[in-house]
Amino acid sequence: MAELQNLAYLVAAASDLAAWRSFGADIVGTGVADTGGRSVGLRLDDHPWRLLIEQGADDDLTHAGWDLGTQAALEEYVDELRAKGADVHEESADRALDRCVERLFSLADPLGYTHEFFAGRTGEVADGGKLSPVLRGPGFITDDLGIGHILPVAKNYEADMRWYREVLGLRYSDRIRQEMAPGIYADATFFHTATGRHHSLATGAFPSPKRLNHLMLEYRDMNDVGLACDRAKKAGIPIVLELGHHPNDQMFSFYMRTPSGFGIELGYGGVVIDEATWEPQVHPVMSDWGHARNMEMVD
Ligand SMILES: [Fe+2]
Structure with a gap:
């Protein structure tokens, strides 16, 4: 059975490309790639880009790109999707070139964005992909x-969770159910790929535009x-959740608002899952310390 190896890139549509360029370079610390006038590529390593921000009014995620590792695995995965009745189709050579891949297949997600499948990126950056000088570490x-x-954000939580496991073939990591008020739960479910980052995708039912x-x-x-x-606060960027720690993936983190909302x-410090010893749990809290909420994710 062919399996997704990792979540390799994201594409989002954004109304303010200049804001994203400086958000990436000056706040997050990404490199910036030249991808033409109507998009900004943000670089995290020696790939040509990992986040492609395209001009558009949507201000939301449009595509998630998954690497299958080899062309043979890619073809097998696409065949298996079709056998499950999924409407997956091959994209044009031009679109594949835009994504810096050899062949590209796509499948609509029930939550309104599109998955893309490929095997390996091309067009690596000659200088190894310089990142922003604001970074202290590597x-x-x-x-x-x-x-x-x-x-x-889930639309039909139970059905969406099944779709991610049964159609996309993601592996279940764990779940968090936090009682916010008597009988009212915040609930999220976490999924990983073959290479084991605790989750490459999670979903939950939250009110969200x-x-x-x-x-x-x-x-x-x-x-x-x-x-x-510190840089985000100094720049006046809204901090959604202050510094804190998640009990399931052990991530020490904070959340802020991007220029797209x-x-x-x-x-x-995120966990990498070892299938031999991993035991999925249902955790009772989203955060075991910190992550104090200042505002909702989107105004
Ligand atoms: Fe997260």
Whole structure:
């Protein structure tokens, strides 16, 4: 059975590309790639880009790109999707070139964005991909683990969870059910790929006008989490959740609002799952300390 290896890139539509360019370089610490006038590419490593921000009024996630590892695995995965009745189709050579991949397949997600499947990126950056000088440490944890994770907002929670497991083939990590008031629960379910980052995708039912609640990027140096939080506050960027720690993926992180309104979590210390010893749990709290909420993710 072919399986998703990692979440390799994201594409979002944004109304203010200049704001994203400086948000990436000056606050988060990404590199900035030249992708033409109508988009901004944010670089996390030696890939040509990992976040592609395209001009558009949507201000939301549009595509999530998954690496299958090999062309043979990609073809097998697409065949298996079709056997399950999923309406997956091959994108044009031009679109594949835009994404810096050889062949590209796509499938609509029930939550309103599109999954893209490929095997390996092309067009690596000659200089190794310089990141922003604001970083103290060596950058971001990517490689086989992918760029981080996304939390798209469920529309039909139980059915959406099944879709991620049964159609996309993601592995179940764990779940959090926190009682916010008597009988009222905040609930999220977490999924990982074959390479084991605790979650590449989670979903939960939250009130939200956006498809994407947040994306997460992980630093290699813990100090970069605090330094990014300081830079964000100094720049007047809204902090959604203060510094804190999640009990399931063990991520030390904070959340702020991106120029497009959805959130970004910047973290350190996330768990990589070892299937031999991993025992999924249902945790009773979203955070075991910190993450004090200042505002909702989207105004
Ligand atoms: Fe997260």
